[in-house]
Amino acid sequence: MGVYADLVRHRELFGSLFRRDLRAKYKGSALGLAWTLALPLALMLVYLVVFSVLWRAEATDLDDYWLFLLCGLPPWVFFATSLQTAARSLVENAPLIRKVRFPRQLVPLSVVATQVVAFAAMTAIVLVLSLWFRPESRDSAWVAVPVAGVIVVFVAGLALAVASLNAIFRDVEFVVAAVLLPWFFLTPILYRLEDLPGAESRPWLIDLLHWGNPLTPAVEAYRAPLYAGELPPAADTLYLCVAAVVALALGALVFSSVDDRIASEA
Template sequence: MSVYADLLRHRELFGSLFRRDLRAKYKGSLLGLAWTLALPAALMLVYLVVFAVLWKAQPTETDDYWLFLLCGLPPWVFFATSIQSGARSIVQNAPIIRKVRFPRQLVPLSVVATEVVAFAAMTAIVLALALWFRPESRDLAWVAIPVGAVIVVFVAGVALALASLNAIFRDVEFVVSAALLPWFFLTPILYQLDDLPGAESRPWLVDLLRWGNPLTPAVEAYRAPLYEGQLPSAADALYLCVAAVAALALGALVFRSVDDRIASEA
């Protein structure tokens, strides 16, 4: 795919965009790039306090629920922040895009790359917690790292598709923002699918939540080695890999179909 081959051909430009976006994200702050660790830690703490302490959301037969929750958060937070920032990235960079001809797909991809920094920080946090509090996870916890890499590929493709569409149809970024809240609750971060009320009487609903939501296999595959000390199921791993390839193809297809119109309509 030539759309992604430009990352290598223009790696210096991509690096410049990445550094610019990373500096802009924390510009004027006292801690600077230290926020790449502080913000994910604070965000995870907020989720933990709200859902595990105040709300007391507790799936049945789940030990260390706080860790169960934390092990599901990094993929979701990375996905949500990346597609929100990525969807509006081309429009926000319209002045540059109109003046200079360069591979425009680098703009949303560089935004995703900046979010990878926070994703890596969150992964480091939950990995350390899993190694400390879940002895059964110590042999396989590292598997979350390659799983996270596949999740990055999936998110990059989705973000590129949304950014390209939003350059033509401005409603896209608002649809994304509106969809994220229900999407969060439809993804098994706070609960296990098998523990849902009615799971036995309505197995079709569980199957729909599991296979109709591409984030479900991603979260399950990421959490399995960290929390359960097990390899991701073959079905989750295969689904995630296929979804990542499909997302890349979709991103490239949508971008190529609107590339000629981006400069004039962004």
């Protein structure tokens, strides 16, 4: 895991890359870093209007469906935006990578760090809403914060793998973009798995959607303390922790295997 140890050894460089990416993201805007809160809030409102008002999804037996929806969105939005932005990070920073020798893994990891700011803002929003509208969640809602931390670790590992592969094979970023849309609908953000048609007649399909999709345990573990007022299911929490470790190992393995080629092919 020496790939990640460089985050500590070169923390000042990592901080500089993070600040550069954050400033570049909102450069020239009137609100500046205020967009960190405004953009996630606007995105969450769009989903809320489309699926809870126009689509009339509140016809389900879920109380406060709008909050159920909002409590599932932050992990997905963070995951999707991190993978998409990290995928091109090494390619976009090719001039810097060719000129200066430094731990190149800091580039995609700093991009993920900028997305953590928005993830934190979205988590703060749903945490406040949960504490206000779901009194039964007031003792458990805070557990979503460490769960969010594990999600960050999981996404960071995957983002490093994707960025490394895309530096060598440019098709990777297009594959990621194409996969994210169906992946969203296969993740129980808009619905509960147990409410799906055929949930009783085809339990194997529900198990596949649950355990075959690493985002499902992440969303379930994140949403349970916020919406249901319960501790995250033990199985989902264990799955997420194992997935985070595997993602870190995968990211380190892929990066190490292509590191020598990044400068010449990025």
